[in-house]
Amino acid sequence: MISREDVAALDAADPLAAFRERFVFTDEHRIYLDGNSLGRLPIATRDRLRDLADEWGDRLVSGWPAWIDAPTRVGNLLAEHVLGARPGEVVVGDSTTVNLYKLCSAALDVAPGPLVTNRDNFPTDRYVLEGLAAQRGVELRLVDDIERGLAGAAVAVISHVDYRTGEIADMRALSAGRARVIWDLSHSAGAIPIALRDAGVELAVGCTYKYLNGGPGAPAFLYVAEELQPRLRSPIWGWFGQRDQFAMERSYDPVDGIGRFLAGTPGVLDLAAVEEGVRLTAEAGVDRLREKSLALCELIIDVHDAWLAPLGFELGSPRDGERRGSHVSLRHPEAWPICRALIERAAVIPDFRGPDSIRLGVAPLYTRFVDVYDALDRLRGVVERGEQKLVSAEKTRIT
Amino acid sequence: MISREDVAALDAADPLAAFRERFVFTDEHRIYLDGNSLGRLPIATRDRLRDLADEWGDRLVSGWPAWIDAPTRVGNLLAEHVLGARPGEVVVGDSTTVNLYKLCSAALDVAPGPLVTNRDNFPTDRYVLEGLAAQRGVELRLVDDIERGLAGAAVAVISHVDYRTGEIADMRALSAGRARVIWDLSHSAGAIPIALRDAGVELAVGCTYKYLNGGPGAPAFLYVAEELQPRLRSPIWGWFGQRDQFAMERSYDPVDGIGRFLAGTPGVLDLAAVEEGVRLTAEAGVDRLREKSLALCELIIDVHDAWLAPLGFELGSPRDGERRGSHVSLRHPEAWPICRALIERAAVIPDFRGPDSIRLGVAPLYTRFVDVYDALDRLRGVVERGEQKLVSAEKTRIT
Numbered sequence: 001m002i003s004r005e006d007v008a009a010l011d012a013a014d015p016l017a018a019f020r021e022r023f024v025f026t027d028e029h030r031i032y033l034d035g036n037s038l039g040r041l042p043i044a045t046r047d048r049l050r051d052l053a054d055e056w057g058d059r060l061v062s063g064w065p066a067w068i069d070a071p072t073r074v075g076n077l078l079a080e081h082v083l084g085a086r087p088g089e090v091v092v093g094d095s096t097t098v099n100l101y102k103l104c105s106a107a108l109d110v111a112p113g114p115l116v117t118n119r120d121n122f123p124t125d126r127y128v129l130e131g132l133a134a135q136r137g138v139e140l141r142l143v144d145d146i147e148r149g150l151a152g153a154a155v156a157v158i159s160h161v162d163y164r165t166g167e168i169a170d171m172r173a174l175s176a177g178r179a180r181v182i183w184d185l186s187h188s189a190g191a192i193p194i195a196l197r198d199a200g201v202e203l204a205v206g207c208t209y210k211y212l213n214g215g216p217g218a219p220a221f222l223y224v225a226e227e228l229q230p231r232l233r234s235p236i237w238g239w240f241g242q243r244d245q246f247a248m249e250r251s252y253d254p255v256d257g258i259g260r261f262l263a264g265t266p267g268v269l270d271l272a273a274v275e276e277g278v279r280l281t282a283e284a285g286v287d288r289l290r291e292k293s294l295a296l297c298e299l300i301i302d303v304h305d306a307w308l309a310p311l312g313f314e315l316g317s318p319r320d321g322e323r324r325g326s327h328v329s330l331r332h333p334e335a336w337p338i339c340r341a342l343i344e345r346a347a348v349i350p351d352f353r354g355p356d357s358i359r360l361g362v363a364p365l366y367t368r369f370v371d372v373y374d375a376l377d378r379l380r381g382v383v384e385r386g387e388q389k390l391v392s393a394e395k396t397r398i399t
Numbered sequence: 400m401i402s403r404e405d406v407a408a409l410d411a412a413d414p415l416a417a418f419r420e421r422f423v424f425t426d427e428h429r430i431y432l433d434g435n436s437l438g439r440l441p442i443a444t445r446d447r448l449r450d451l452a453d454e455w456g457d458r459l460v461s462g463w464p465a466w467i468d469a470p471t472r473v474g475n476l477l478a479e480h481v482l483g484a485r486p487g488e489v490v491v492g493d494s495t496t497v498n499l500y501k502l503c504s505a506a507l508d509v510a511p512g513p514l515v516t517n518r519d520n521f522p523t524d525r526y527v528l529e530g531l532a533a534q535r536g537v538e539l540r541l542v543d544d545i546e547r548g549l550a551g552a553a554v555a556v557i558s559h560v561d562y563r564t565g566e567i568a569d570m571r572a573l574s575a576g577r578a579r580v581i582w583d584l585s586h587s588a589g590a591i592p593i594a595l596r597d598a599g600v601e602l603a604v605g606c607t608y609k610y611l612n613g614g615p616g617a618p619a620f621l622y623v624a625e626e627l628q629p630r631l632r633s634p635i636w637g638w639f640g641q642r643d644q645f646a647m648e649r650s651y652d653p654v655d656g657i658g659r660f661l662a663g664t665p666g667v668l669d670l671a672a673v674e675e676g677v678r679l680t681a682e683a684g685v686d687r688l689r690e691k692s693l694a695l696c697e698l699i700i701d702v703h704d705a706w707l708a709p710l711g712f713e714l715g716s717p718r719d720g721e722r723r724g725s726h727v728s729l730r731h732p733e734a735w736p737i738c739r740a741l742i743e744r745a746a747v748i749p750d751f752r753g754p755d756s757i758r759l760g761v762a763p764l765y766t767r768f769v770d771v772y773d774a775l776d777r778l779r780g781v782v783e784r785g786e787q788k789l790v791s792a793e794k795t796r797i798t
Contacts, residue, residue: 026456034459037460040456040459046453050445054423056437056614057422061433063615067615094493094497095493095662096663096664097662097664101635101637124637124639124662126650127636127641128637130636131636215455215668216466217666217667217668241526247753248753252526252529252530264523265606265616266616268616269614269615270666270669271616343461349459349460
């Protein structure tokens, strides 16, 4: 079993170690393993928000020329550094839910037919599809095996990384069939290398407030492969998608390119926060982040095998790093009270996912090897002392 | 003709004068008459954004219990103080465009039929309707006279205050017919008293970044009368509209009440900014704001008649205050270059609206009587000296 000294040595040798200083830490004792739900506040973001408020206060409406391109500017940053897409293929704005609705509706317009997704896909993805199935009178197939489920489907929605198990779906293989796949990159963007163009992906959406550290409820991104853009239309025709936007008299005539998927006026404050978050990820580089994430997750698994498996835990994520995103789920019949006890009594912040999983997310920009080691040491202590019997059973959580 | 001393006396007697100190001013020489496009930065908002960033940095995911109710909390504040609605009838989130799409789609679900709006309604409102008409195969009627246009229509979208002329539509009368009217309150919310319930309004949306000072691209509000809520469904089924949101396994089952019109995760930073803006309006009281706004606009009209009409200006807004919102449009054949010259050479910030209108918006929370007087004095000087001949003709503007 690896010692804490060995683990500290991993941090000392970590080429990304200095990025931790770029984030706000208010409590050095607390160990945060939920960056896969809400990423930390970058110092640059705190400063940028202050500057942006000042800009609003000073420049007022004349600030707009500098703000108006934020959805495409931040989109291009994501395209280049995070998504493996071309400039002009990504915009940031609206929520993941709204963006998924737009793309799914647009895809059904050009190829009506059955919808398919995993039975246990993230709820909002399923709900969007349920709604569209009802509205369009098409079938929604909820399947256990998405690869088989794609047969005969017109449009599929697949999460690149499963929000519970952390399992990575085979983007290239699943994109190669006849069903048009919309990828939800919420749990992979910024955590694992993504090469949308190279993998033949046509459509994708994803969240910026997890590994990209965009802030609570930050706007989402939307990707449409260049070739497909002229053929697709957002169902929501809005003035930010309009050609010659300020010639107010005309009928709707969407711009060429990805801008046609914008709708209303974009939230400038939120976009600035996303931009700073993405910049940090770009600076570190997703390949290096992935390398560290793999090592951190392997440490979780090794320590789990040594300390936690004897206490009734089971690994709920793939053991093979190639098939696993940036979080590890540990299953235990008492997962919920253990999770509460960890938070309340041991200052470790994981995430619970029903029915029986504790998600431990590592965010390689700021998670250290000693954080993982100490968190699992505290987890072991909590369970050995039976502290999960001492906490309240109330369940309220957010992803 | 009123003198500057008389005008200064109006400020001295203004019961709302102190509210100006609650906003950030960086340039006392510049006169901002475009709060109807983008409101000023309240000092409380600047502070709140800093606090909220700190809250994110410190509380991380455990901040959500305090944040998650923001859409309904800010909605209730608007309902009570700005919209004349009941608690539980308003939410804040998404853009005006997306919210209009939701309500219009929901209204068509229960009563399919022709759509109608003013031919010169704000572009994004028209675009949303164009899109829905195309998708649903219903007719869209663009009319000059909305009162007559309502006959035979299933769903209408009407701006409460016309974004160009400032004219107020008769909410009660137009809501009384058989067509279901969705009101766009973007140019009236916070500027004139609104009594949605009293006027029999069923559906409304509106913007928070104008008179409500929510910040650039701040999220919009959405109102659905309580009685109608059980019968309507948003087309975008998302997890923030789901009953028992964190029981992740279930099919979509929208909450009772206004929450069913939420979709994805709300932007917490933007919502905090809206909340502070609305609080200021609530504190001042819309009735008092309206009283001051009427007086400010009357001053514009009086001075226009004395100084500007002789220079070729014409009033582009109703002369009768009862029929006018909180901006006055002045028409002039050279409106565009005059507008540029005013901004570039006289530090007065109005707004241009094609083809020939200069919009002068008064925001009674921070616009003084001397601001109006001085701005028009500078406008007179610009035109008398022919400075509109000296500016570039490039047109790029934003509302």
